[in-house]
Amino acid sequence: MNVTDHIGERIVMDNEIGSGLDINAINMNSWNSDSYAAWVERFGKPEEIARKILADPKKILSSLRDVFAEVKGKKILNMMGSNGTKAVALAVLGAEVTIVDFSEENRRYALDVAASAGVKINYIQSDILKIRDYVDNRTFDIVLAEMGIIHYFTDLNPFMKIAFDMLNNEGLFILKDFHPVSTKLISYRGSTAKIRKYKITGDYFDKSIEKVEVAYGKHLDSMEIKQFVYIRKWTLGEIVTSMAEEGLIIRSLKEEPNQSSEVFDRGIPKTFTLIAGR
């Protein structure tokens, strides 16, 4: 088992990209297969997760709850917002939320959750890089991209440019994702915190594209045909630099140890949150 578990079992490294493979089309197809059923497995039926969101919307936001201290009346863009649970939580808190995501299955689940929660969200089914076909620049107070987003891009600059363009003058771009030190470098042995030993075994500078099982696949044991996506893992230097190159002024970086355990992996950065403005 290695640290790429969060996105499913690592399948194979290959160089098919050089042969003109359209990875965006493949990724889009994979995300349009069974994700609705996967989200039902993961979160329950829309009305079930809606009840949980209504009971404690800030809990759904997890470690981002501090960032979203006050969202009432704020216009929020949730880039590639997937199943919509975060967006619905933000809508329950009074925000006006737009998701842009290219999956019809994700869209159906998110809209069903929103309807069950009694809130409205605007779900645009589109490649995020084509958002300008639907939304004007400088529309949003907050642009959010979180957990497993940036590895879908083989060039980060167009993605960062979208974030920059969508922000209004006082707006904030919030990017939370898996920390490259964990995803690219470190592996471990040992099933308990006391005996667990860590080593650097990965290549932080690896620029290759990986073929991995789609993220929702781990929630679908019954899935007959596995769906795969292609991802590129970025270094923190590449992420920060691409933000700055597209005009984003970085306001803060937070590097977080494991948020889901008090004992495992405490001295290792597992996630990061970058906040930037115009």
Add this chain to the structure above:
Amino acid sequence: MDYIQSNKEAWEEAFEERSVDWGADIITRLNVEKFPFMDKNFIETLSKLDMNGKTIAQFCCNNGRELMSLMKFGFKSGIGFDIAENQVSFANDIAKRANINCRFIATDILKIEAAYYDSFDVIVITIGALCWFRDLGPFFKMVAKCLKADGSVFIHEMHPVTNMLGAPGEDGYDEAAPNRLVNSYFSKVWKENKGIHYITGKSYKSKTFTSFSHSLENILNAIIESGLSIRKIREFDYDIADGMFSALNNKGVPLSLILHASKS
């Protein structure tokens, strides 16, 4: 005694204990090499700027050899700041003999005089500077104060990933497995009495050095809070810490970085 005063005394002791050849080659190498003592990627980064007629400073400049090397870019003048009085005196002597328009000033970086505010187009900070400051906030506020309105700071440091690695001689370090993690990535305080090897060439019972490991979060946020903007981070897979992590060179481990931030 506060840790800064203690470090000052330990650094001055290290200079007194220096090996006979420490600093002896500065003038010769300045005469025959283009940018001696400097990392090629750091030079490549700086070479993209027009330095002609500009002013440069180095914070924590040691014996001045790096600043004197960088003067070859064509800077009008340079000033190096370091807390060790004997290092600074040595650096001033070399600069005078080499006829380089540099001055070196002995001061705690956090107490640089107001006369130097808004004075520099470029400030450089190289390996082994940030670790001497518990809180990087005041350090980078001083960087921001000393830069001119459109000035830039370039930092060439160990990558924070090295915070997690063991170094030869350290508890938990395994020579057969230098890739094993033995420390936390996040902040840690170090107290050592083993001296400074790269200056002295030996181990000796030294005065106490207190240093601090910093995460990238610590570094970036201190820069940002000083009012500077992050422009670029380049990461490299080779050691710049006197061979401390060289067993992992060229193995895909980020061991060093160059960070550029600017005031405008």
